[in-house]
Every structure is written in C-alpha cells, then in structure tokens.
Amino acid sequence: MRRWFKRSALPPPALSRSEPPWLFAVALATTLPHAFTQPFWLTAWAGLCWVWALILWRNDRRLPARWLLLPLALAGALAIRIEFGSFFGREPGVAVLVLFMALKLLEMRQRRDAVVVIMLGYFLLLTHYFEAQDIPTALWMLFALWLVSAALLRLHAGALAVRPVLAQSARLLAQALPLMLIFYLFFPRIPGPLWGLPQDAFSARTGLSESMAPGSIGQLVQNDAIAFRVRFDGPVPPKNRLYWRGPVLTAFDGQRWQSGPVTGGKPVIDAAGEDIAYEMTLEAHGQRWLLALDAPRQLPADARADARLTVLLARPLESRQRFRLSAALDYRFNEEETATSRALNLALPAGFNPRTVALAETWRNTRTPEQIVAAALTHFRTEAFYYTLQPPLLGRDSVDEFLFVSRRGFCEHYAAAFVVLMRAAGIPARVVTGYQGGEINPHDGFLVVRQSDAHAWAEVWLAGRGWVRVDPTAAVAPERIERGLASALPAGEPLPFFMRASNDWLRPLLQRWEALNNAWQQQVLGYDQLRQQALLQRLGLPGGWQTLAWLLAGLSTLGLVLLTTLLLYQKRRTPPEIRLLQHALRRTGVHCAPAESPLALAARLARENPETAQRLAPVIESFVLVRYAPDGREHLATLRAAVAALGRRRTP
Amino acid sequence: MLISKDSPAGAASPFAPILAAASHVILGKDHELRLAAACLLAGGHLLIEDLPGLGKTTLAHTLARLLGLQFARVQFTADLLPADVTGVSIFERRHEPGTSEFRFLPGPIFTQVLLADEINRATPKTQSALLEAMAEGQVSVDGESRALPQPFFVIATQNPASQIGTFALPESQLDRFLIRLTLGYPDRQAERALLAGDGGRQRSETLTPLIEPAQLLAWQAEVRQVHASEPLIDYLQALLAASRQAAAWRHGLSPRAGLALLAAARAWAWLSGRNMVLPDDVQAVFIAVAQHRLLSTSNGQPASSSEIASLLSSVAIP
16 A cells, blocks of 8 residues: 555656746746736736746755745735735736746746746736737737747757747747638637636726716816727718717716616607718727717617617627617607606706706796707807816806806816706706717728717707707817817816827827727727628638538648648658668567667667567668668669568568 | 677778787777777877876877887977977088088977877967867978878877866867777776786887888778768768757857768778768767867866767657
C-alpha cells in the first residue's frame, strides 16, 4: 500500500536559466492591458511580484519558500474578496487570474510551472475581450498570442536562440490563419452571448435615463463618447430635423421628471411624404429603448413602439447592435388622444412654481392653444434668456426661479419650463429626451451621434393636430439646432474635448480613427447571424446551422486532404533510397533516431539484436553506398534487391 | 565491406601501421592519435590543451619520427620574439673585401613538425607571427618570403590550468587550428604499462621512420579526393545552421569551420579506408573541430563536449 503513495523516484525536469525571460514576457503581455481597468493596488501588487521575480532571476537567487508564498496568495485573495465582494463574476475572476499569474512567477522551479504560466497566459488573453473588442486590443492580443506561443515553443524546442523561436511562432500563427478564417465565417453565430456571463459582465454605462432633473442632460453632454452611428439609405436630412427620440417623461414632482404610467394603445401615425430608411448601430446602453428618428415607421422585428412612440426592445441592449429603421419627417401623431392620457399630461404638483402658473393662467382664457404656444416661445425669445452649460443651482420652485430670476439654463431647463407653462395653461404637454443632430464623418459617410448631442425638447397635444414637437431651445439658441452645441454655447463653456472649436487640427485625425473603428465594428465585429445567413445565400447555400456544420466539417476535411496531399507529395520527393530504407526498417520493426547514422544503427543492432542486424546488413550497406558513394545511383538496384530479399526471407 | 565489427578502426588504410606503431608509444589514446593523424592528413594544425606531463611532446615527437619528418620544439615564453621563431638575418663579415653580406639564419619554424609549447605564454605579436606562418605556409623576413618545408604541421599546446600571465588566443586565431584535442589522463591499464616501461618518451627515440615525407604528401592529396556526396553536404550544412541557431553560444560555426569540418571528416573517412565521407565521419570529428570555435554565451569559455554532443543528437541526418 505504501508503494502507492511513494514519491516518484524520477526528478522533475528542472527549468533552465534561459527560460524565465520568456515567461516574464508572457506574464507582462497578457496582464498589462488589465492595468487600465483593474484596481490600482492589484496592478502594484502584480508589478512588485514581477520585479521581484526578475531580480531573483537576474542575480541567480533562490525563489521564495512556499511558506512565504501561501500567505501572499491568501492576502491577495482576501483583498480581492474585499474589493469586489465576491470571487465570482467577471472582474473578480480576472483579478484572481492576474494574481495567480504574478505569484506563479515566484514559483518557477520546474518545467511544469512554466507550462502553467503559459496556459494561464493563453487564458488571460481571452479575458481582455471582456473589456474591449477594438482594434488596439485585437492587435495587442495578436502580439501576445505570438509571444505566448513562442514561449511554448521555446520550452519544448530546447536551447534555441530568440529569433528562430519567434519566427517559428509567427509561422505557426500564419498556418493557423486559414482555420481561423473558416471558423470566423462559418462557426454558427448565436445572437447574444454564447454562454451565460456573470451579472456584472456589463457595467454601468453613460446615456439617457428614465428621469430628468435640472442639470442631468448638461452633465451627459460633457461626454463625447459615441451613442450611435447612422447610415441613411438616401441623402442625410437637414440637421434641424434630426430628432432622435428617446424616453418620454410625463410625471413631474416639482423637481424631477419621471417616465410615469404609459396609457393608450398603439400610436397612430399619419405620415406625409416618403419614409426615410436608415441603419443604426447603437452602442450598448443597458436600456430597452432605441433612439429612433422622429417619427419612427418601420421597426426592427424584435422592437415595438409604445403609446408615447418610444421604440422599445424586448430586453435591455447589452451589446452593440445594428437595427434597420425608417422614419417620417412630416407626420401627425395621435390626432385622437384618450381623456386619461390628456389628464396625465396636464398634471402638475400642487403648490409649486406659483408665478409660472399665474403667467399661464393669464394666457389660458384669452388665447387659442396655438397662440399660447407661440406666446411662450416669444417669451423665451424676447426676454433675456441665456443658453449655458453652467446654470446656477435652482431651489424648490425651480421653474419659477429659472423663468423669472436666473434665466440661465440648458435644454432641459427650457423643455421643463415650457411643459410646465403649457400644462398650467391647459395644454397637454410632456418632455421628450433623446439626441439632436449629429455629425457626418467625412471618411465613411456615417452620421455620428455622441452623448454630447443629448437633448430634451417638448411635445404638446393640440386638438386636430395631435402631438406636435416644440423645441424651446431652438427659440433661445437656434444655433444649437442648426449647427450643433459648440456653436450655440458662449466661449469658455466646459465643452467636451472633441467638440471644442480649437481642436480643428485634431478633428480630422480623430474622425479618421473613428471611421476606422467603425469599419472594424461594422465589418468584423458586426458579422452576426444575419450577415452569416446573407453570406450563405450569396454562396447559394441554404441557411441554417446544418449548412454551417456541413461547411465546417467539409472545409476542415478539405484542409486535411490538402495537407495530406502536400505531405504525400513531399514524400514522393524524398529520394527512393530513403523510402526503401524506411520500408525495410518498418518491416523489421527497427526504430532509428533522426541523428543516428546508418553505420551507428548497424553497430547498435549488432549489440542488441544480432539476428536482425544480420538481416538488415545488406540493406544498410547498399543504402550507404547509394547515398554517399561517388557512383551512388548504380547501387540502387542492389538496395532494391536487398529490401525485396528481406520480404522473402521473412519468418512465417 | 563497410559494416565490419571485428577489424580495429583504421585497419584498412595505409596509415594503419603508423597508428599501430604510435599506439605502442602513446598508450591507450587510440582515438586521440587518430584525430591527430586526421588533422595531419587534412593538412591542418593541431591544438592540444592539456596539463603538463600528459604526453603532448611525446605525441608530436612520435608522429614526426614515424613519418620521417624533421622535428623542432619551441617553448613559448613571455619574452620570446617573432624573430626567435621565424629566424633572423645577420651580417656576415668575411675577410675578402666585398664578400660580406647578410645571411638568413632560419628559425626553428623551418621544420616539418613544430611543437609550439604553451603558445599562450607568448605575446600576441609572436603568436601572430607563428599563426601567419601556419596559414600561409611561408615566412616573411626582411621583405623576403621564404617558403616553409612541406609538409608543415604545427602542434601547439596550451595549459588551461595556469592562466596567470598568459595571452589567450583570440577567437580568430583559434579558428586556424583544424582540431583541438585534450589527451587527458591515461587509463589504469595504459598507465601501468607506461610505468612498466612499455612506451613513453624513451621508446619514441627508438622509432624508425616508416614512410618518406613524399608519401605523406601523396596521402594528403588522396584525402582531398575523398568523395562527399550531396546528402552529406546537406548534413554538414544542417549542423552549421543548428550551431548558428543555438542559444548556448555567442556565434555559430563560420564557413571556414565548415571547410575544416569537411576536411577533417574526409581524413577520418580515408583513415577508415573509405573513399567516401559518411555522417559517421562527420560525427567522429565534430567535437574536436567545433569545440574551440564555439564560445559559451554565459562565460565566454569554449563549449562543453556535452553541449556539442547534444547538438549532434538534435540534428537529423537528411
């Protein structure tokens, strides 16, 4: 029984001194990009381990004892538990892997440890795609893959210099390229993630939300991240008509605007003119709504428009996705509206904003609704209102203070004040949030809409005309709608970097980069189930996973057949005497090492197996003559005869 | 018959009697003797790196006597000058006026077998004078080139144990030696025979020449004619390439080293009585040819035999 538990008598293969630099490189290449996202202490911790291991290696010192590493590992794990609250999930999972990688460098004693580092490296490569799937990430991963594979090669190929190892690794990757392409094109694409990702796989993202308070859009505008990209089938409509409709807010509590209850049935759109068709690539925002161009007509299959004309998806958008939509720019929306809906859009919290209510009351009985709307807009235009990203803080009666005291505000102030005015005057009104405008990237023709294009406007319901869009911001700062935010704001406003006019020299560069990124997203990452099906169709093949399975199997088999043919061809090119010798060796069951010369083989056989040696002697002798004698070819017949004789004399 | 187990190595060549006779003087060192013979037959020079008293001089002396060659020995010291090796012109005054002239007194290098003992004790200037003579086969003194006798064979020795006050031969000079050997201690039996008086220096004095020098020149020409087939050249190139790819050494083998390897392998094949080179011949001489030409990356010392043996076993014979 004790035998079972005995330690192996064979010493484990040790790691040579020239191996660790490769593993340091592997660790660095596979963990470095995580430094941007993981907690700072982890980066510092891993960096210290790395430097420590490097110094120990350089000075040929002993690695730290195991009793020292164990508390280190435990402390690191505990810190991760405290930082993330769990070991499970994407971020703590990656953190644990980084921790392991750093610690493993302090434990490189045997080849086994090096293999662990390399396999961990391969795994860590994958985790970077959680963070980003852009071009720099892809390039870096390719570089890291090259390094890790080179390290693996180096470990098994023995004492080779750096250059041949790297060259061989590059060759291997190049050889894998066709297979990669086949799998990229024909591996069944699954909508949504392939396997369940943990809860925190999608962290909080910037974008519109379902509530609005003074300042919330002003804050969003500071961000120049891209919200979505649009490509119109036809010409791009004028900028002042590009209203991208997001959440509609009806409930006002005096301070915040909230979504409120949605009542009514299907929205009724009475469109004039032709629909404008477009394709939208929406960045993941973790919400259900789409930002459809007002007013949406054709919707994607898995989306519907609710009673307030917000286009909703079945589930929150957790990854960048492409949608096909169309819109009518001239339309009438819900000429009939239910009494409940009208009442909801008239509600105001009691006891707030008395001055505003009083002003509206004066209009209420003397004018028609259209005149009231015009009067309110005239009020904004003629009084000294000021469009700014830095409005003063407002107190309890925020609309009163804004309309009569500060008169400084951003789009949400104007939209909110306008809606309160309308409601107080007896006109159903509500706030619509979304994006306005966008910018054409001259390099690829896509309209790019950023978070900085976020906007809020108002919608009023007029009998006989339905819901009509009114943008009070346009009354105060028409440049905002005509030419964009940067030209509407006075100098010195804290605009996002990308929008500043002084960046004119940088802008084309950034636009070019974004166009490149967009192409990558559209062409490479955007290759989804639909495009896969389209490709199959273009190839004249029926869609469905069966086709894909056949294609994958077929192409792989084809590859194997090609490879076999190539090998056979090479074999054909091997000289006949080598094939004859190999044949003879196979027949006698003799193994010959690649570096074993024929005479050495004969001598070895004579010692180990004299009978076989005697049988093979004529073969080896004539082989040597064919291969090395001055008149080699003349002995080929002798060799053939010797090999043939081998078969005849075979013992039954 | 190529596969002949019972006959001793080299029995088939005309050189066999010489090796047999030498092995009665240098006891238990048949392989080294044969390498020295291969070096001689390939027209190269030999470097022996060993401690004193292991029979370096005896080896040189024995070979010279058996082959009927002149023998000279120079003990290299730090104050040895180039002229002490190559010779010097002196002004000879004669009584009859007008007949006085410069006369060249040839140095010890004008011999057929030169034993340059402890070559690393001399200054680089003297070393290079010798090494140039080795490479060119002639000596230039006072602007006049004087050819050295044929055949010309240098056996240089180095003492690796005491390196104080020595000038180690640079890599480029090491490359001029075709083969480097270490004799090492004799085995028990050989040493016992030596102590019993069967061999050694005294015995070498009694040797009589077995051949004329002209015969040696003829053999050298024969060695150059030994056939090296395409597959063998492929193997040689594979070895050179592997030495250049290995991380263990600073530089790989030079093309000159490749030529040296082929020449030594030819001589080895000829000593085996063959008119073609086999991979076995290359393998047999590879360590002796390559070892002093490959310097370790870590300490700059010549490569160890085991490293070179592992290189040999890693390169497949095409």
